[in-house]
Amino acid sequence: MKKRIAIAVFLLLTTINATQAAEIAQPAAPTANSFNRLMKPKLQKNPSAAEDGIHDPANPGTSLLQSPAEGLAGLVESKQGNYVDWVKSLEAGKVAPRADRLDPNAQPIVFDMNIVREVKGSMPNVVYPHKQHTEWLDCSNCHPDIFIPQKGANQINMASILLGQKCGVCHGKVAFPVTATTCRLCHSQPKGGSTTASTTP
Amino acid sequence: MKQNKLRTLLAALMMLLALPLLTSHEARAEYGDVVLNNYAEAAGMRPAVFPHWFHRVRFRCKVCHADLGFKMQAGANEINMAKIIEGQYCGACHNGEVAWSIENCDLCHSGKPGTPTQVHGNTVQNLLGGAKPAATPAPAAAQAATTDKAKK
Numbered sequence: 001m002k003k004r005i006a007i008a009v010f011l012l013l014t015t016i017n018a019t020q021a022a023e024i025a026q027p028a029a030p031t032a033n034s035f036n037r038l039m040k041p042k043l044q045k046n047p048s049a050a051e052d053g054i055h056d057p058a059n060p061g062t063s064l065l066q067s068p069a070e071g072l073a074g075l076v077e078s079k080q081g082n083y084v085d086w087v088k089s090l091e092a093g094k095v096a097p098r099a100d101r102l103d104p105n106a107q108p109i110v111f112d113m114n115i116v117r118e119v120k121g122s123m124p125n126v127v128y129p130h131k132q133h134t135e136w137l138d139c140s141n142c143h144p145d146i147f148i149p150q151k152g153a154n155q156i157n158m159a160s161i162l163l164g165q166k167c168g169v170c171h172g173k174v175a176f177p178v179t180a181t182t183c184r185l186c187h188s189q190p191k192g193g194s195t196t197a198s199t200t201p
Numbered sequence: 202m203k204q205n206k207l208r209t210l211l212a213a214l215m216m217l218l219a220l221p222l223l224t225s226h227e228a229r230a231e232y233g234d235v236v237l238n239n240y241a242e243a244a245g246m247r248p249a250v251f252p253h254w255f256h257r258v259r260f261r262c263k264v265c266h267a268d269l270g271f272k273m274q275a276g277a278n279e280i281n282m283a284k285i286i287e288g289q290y291c292g293a294c295h296n297g298e299v300a301w302s303i304e305n306c307d308l309c310h311s312g313k314p315g316t317p318t319q320v321h322g323n324t325v326q327n328l329l330g331g332a333k334p335a336a337t338p339a340p341a342a343a344q345a346a347t348t349d350k351a352k353k
Contacts, residue, residue, distance in 0.1 A: 044229055046231065047229055047230070049230075049250075049311065052228065052229060052230035052231065052234075053228030053229055053230055053313070054228050054230040054234060054236055054250060054312055054313055054316055054321055055230070055250060055311050055312060055313065056247055056311060056312060056313045056314065059247055059307050059310070059311045060307055061305065061306075061307030061308040061309075061310075061311050062307075062311045064308060065252075065308065065311065066255065068231045068252075068254055068255075071254065071255055071258065072254060072258075080232075081232040081233070082231055082232045082233065082254045084254070086257065095257075095258050097257060097258060097259055097260050097261045097264075098259065098260050098261065098264060099261050099263065099264065100264065100268070101260070101264050101268060101269070101293060101294060101299065102299065108261060108263065135261070136257075136261045136262045136263065137261070137262050137263050137266070137267070138263035138266075138267035138268075140267050141262065141263060141266050141267050141273070162324055162325070162328060163324075163325055164323065164324065164325050168324065169273050170262075170273065172323055172324030172325070173233060173273075173320045173323045173324070174232070174233035174253045174257070174262075174320070177232070177322075177324055178324055
């Protein structure tokens with residue numbers, strides 16, 4: 001008798017747990033095609049500070065912090081990072097970040113020069129646009145510490161980028177991360193022939 | 202005797218089933234959120250959290266990383282309150298003029314206790330595991346990268 005009760009309790013708990021798991025994975029009503037083929041976790045983008053796992057909800061100041069969902073509302077969206085396309089948001093005037101600590105009218109020194117890096121593998125060549133980078137950054141942020149400002153002087157590979165070196169000093173920490181969906185943001189010039197992007201020293 | 206065994210078995214099963222409920226909470230803070238815990242917890246404060254997203258809506262990277270001299274490496278700037286009060290680093294703006302002043306301790310010192318210094322959600326962390334909230338050891342790989350960069 002006791003054994004039967006135990007089995008019944010076990011089965012009940014299993015089903016409760018299973019349904020809870022299913023709820024977490026699949027909040028919408030299941031349809032014929034609702035199987036999660038890509039095994040993607042449920043997207044919970046821009047959670048508030050109290051729910052984000054690194055802020056302490058018990059801290060009185062946490063609830064005063066602006067929630068990312070509110071602070072990033074209306075910006076151009078992307079599929080990774082903050083789920084914001086910062087470059088496009090700046091171009092579209094959705095954000096107006098100061099170029100100086102105090103002077104709201106200071107203009108950044110924008111330098112428009114594309115660098116094409118011919119890559120050894122089968123991927124398209126990399127086009128590095130100085131323009132989009134100097135909108136945000138100063139020359140001294142990258143040169144000469146991260147990149148020697150001389151053609152051919154910089155050895156760059158994906159392994160070092162993924163480990164936080166070279167482009168990875170920013171890309172993978174604050175600038176758009178290296179994911180399967182972002183390869184072609186840099187590897188954007190087809191090899192052989194096409195010279196749509198301007199080639200420069 | 203048999204009952205006891207059954208009970209322990211049941212208890213064990215229930216604990217097993219409850220496990221996913223207890224461990225399901227993981228950090229999913231904003232990309233680029235920096236946790237700074239060089240000195241904070243040792244001094245009895247919560248770790249400080251710096252939200253990149255909030256600041257880059259208002260300032261271009263160069264304002265802090267070129268003009269104010271912030272190194273692009275979490276924890277490498279060795280910021281402490283004395284420097285901030287003197288107007289260095291965060292104190293260049295958080296002085297009650299550009300942004301709110303330092304008496305609002307818990308707006309920055311808002312991190313979960315035990316969270317190590319890190320850039321949350323960085324690629325190294327994602328690839329190699331390493332620093333997770335409420336875990337003390339810093340990611341070995343990230344540290345290796347740090348020291349490598351520091352040498353330069």
